[in-house]
Amino acid sequence: MSATTQLRPGDTIGILGGGQLGRMMALAGASLGLKSHIYCPDPNSPAFEVANAYSVAPYDDVAALDAFASQCQAITYEFENVPGPTADHLNARVAVRPGVKALEVAQDRLAEKEFLRSAGVEIADFARIDSEADLTAALEAFAGQGVLKTRRFGYDGKGQVMIRAEGDADGALDSLKNAPAVLERLIGFQREVSVIVGRDVKGTCEVYDIAENLHENHILKTSTVPANVSAATAAVARDVAVKIASALDYVGVLGVELFLCGEGSAERLLVNEIAPRVHNSGHWTQDACLTSQFEQHMRAVAGWQLGSAVRHSDVVMENLIGDECENWAKILSEPNARLHLYGKAEARPGRKMGHVNRIFPKS
Amino acid sequence: MSATTQLRPGDTIGILGGGQLGRMMALAGASLGLKSHIYCPDPNSPAFEVANAYSVAPYDDVAALDAFASQCQAITYEFENVPGPTADHLNARVAVRPGVKALEVAQDRLAEKEFLRSAGVEIADFARIDSEADLTAALEAFAGQGVLKTRRFGYDGKGQVMIRAEGDADGALDSLKNAPAVLERLIGFQREVSVIVGRDVKGTCEVYDIAENLHENHILKTSTVPANVSAATAAVARDVAVKIASALDYVGVLGVELFLCGEGSAERLLVNEIAPRVHNSGHWTQDACLTSQFEQHMRAVAGWQLGSAVRHSDVVMENLIGDECENWAKILSEPNARLHLYGKAEARPGRKMGHVNRIFPKS
Structure with a gap:
């Protein structure tokens, strides 16, 4: 469309997926x-x-889907694994934003890495793995170490195997059910940061400040802003986010996760992965910025002008996982605390x- | 209860009334x-x-009402004209907050003024008006000037007559359909300010900064914070709000409208009226404070601890009335602008x- x-x-914006991201977008x-x-198959969607x-x-x-499309003036999604045929079917009826291309790229780690490289941003070395022979060759090229990840449907550490020492590779592909995979070169000292960028239908971008992220058990635990990075690195991160969003002709909010390697003047950023949606590491924007990532996304999807991403407060976002939510009264x-x-x-x-x-x- | x-x-909070205040409370x-x-009779409630x-x-x-009460763990309201029997009926089943007493007081200008006086806060002189004779006598006492207001159901300037000159009183009671009324003494130079206070079930109060309000056609147009008042006056306003909330054993957010009379060292506050609910002149808290009046109210109604009313930004709230909302894209x-x-x-x-x-x- x-x-x-x-x-x-x-007007009505349709949202595919009924979890917390869809909920906060709707709010x-x-x-x-x-x-x-x-729109969600789960009858208990929050x-x-x-x-x-x-x-x-x-x-x-x-x-x-047809009934849904007929009631919406634009459609978006809260998760990147929207089936391609679903997105195509809807997009023939009403504007699907951020767009089908972003979904295609984000659903396949190999396509994503090839896209990122073509967009001119730095990423860790990687190799396509379709067989044990591919894996053996790639490990040889990467000094025997790497992270083996399925190309599709991985999240929160699921669908990946760390290979550090001899023997770690044995059975690794089997444990991923021999799904098509990629091997990423293991990189040294690293911290994890992310950048959230909004891009409107005219191509104007608003970039939020870089956040520094800590994970526990492969799940995001905290995002801290400002991140402890140099101004030069922060500027690179912003450029990278804009470059990616523009290369995708993106409309909406995009999350870019990066590895921060090296220290001091050797500080260097490698893009880890992108999320074509609002992102957990951008939740801090709700209370520390003039415009939250959720409002920014809805504005973009509506074809409206973006809001200011200016940050008025320092902030630490902490996820409440499992029974940690029982601490609500203390919080x-x-x-x-918000x-x-x-x-x-x-x-x-x-x-x-x-x-x-x-x-x-x-x- | x-x-x-x-x-x-x-848990579920029931809200009587389905307008914008109920909507923002729900959000x-x-x-x-x-x-x-x-709960609202209007099928098109926002x-x-x-x-x-x-x-x-x-x-x-x-x-x-019974079905509604059975699905709620607490009930509140967005407007002060909830019928008394409705509130009583619900309150026998589930906690109604801010409470029935606040409703009784706020629904009758005479009861409200008597309550305010008994609570020890300053208000303009007033007289109960049930007849032409009452009006004549009161005007004589108030130097021939005053504002005649119905005791019930007045809002946005409806149900009132300004009496400044001889002859203005003729037919005034008739124009109010001879409803029970009060006459308020006309006071001199004045500005309008308001204070929003939250009070929790334990009696702890959080008071927001005083706002200065401008009305157009008797409808609130803007609220500006900080208000142009002395620190001493601001402190008095805070005290007044806490005094009123405490005297009502109030649970929730309360709006207090005041007249600011005199200038400089003669600055003096008179309470105009109270609203036992979130208040239009507190909408600025959504974007300028750590905790909005809506969240504050819901926390109080839930029996939870209040949030901080600290203000992090200066702010001007402007109502969008009628077709002014067509300026949305410019805004x-x-x-x-939020x-x-x-x-x-x-x-x-x-x-x-x-x-x-x-x-x-x-x-």
């Missing part, structure tokens, strides 16, 4: 007078509670139940 | 993991769009369609 469709207040849209229609309408149906239910008692809970009924281990932004105004 | 009931995340609650159930559940029924429909282009639209379909003259907070971080 038209690349420049502009919605009006009162941000509502403040701007935009309605949301959530986003349903705050949406004007919702559809419970599989992603390949053509009749349900409410902290003067600078609590966000997702309305999920059951606090299973490893499940993201909410987050807290601890903010420190600059003044 | 128990005065100290404490909800848990996932604020959702961020904290609280569900909302809106709050329905963001609530987990809603009931469309008259306020005297006992069966609908979105202003870097410091747009809030209420999702109302029709922009009728005088109708509050949204507001914009223009913020100026202190740093």
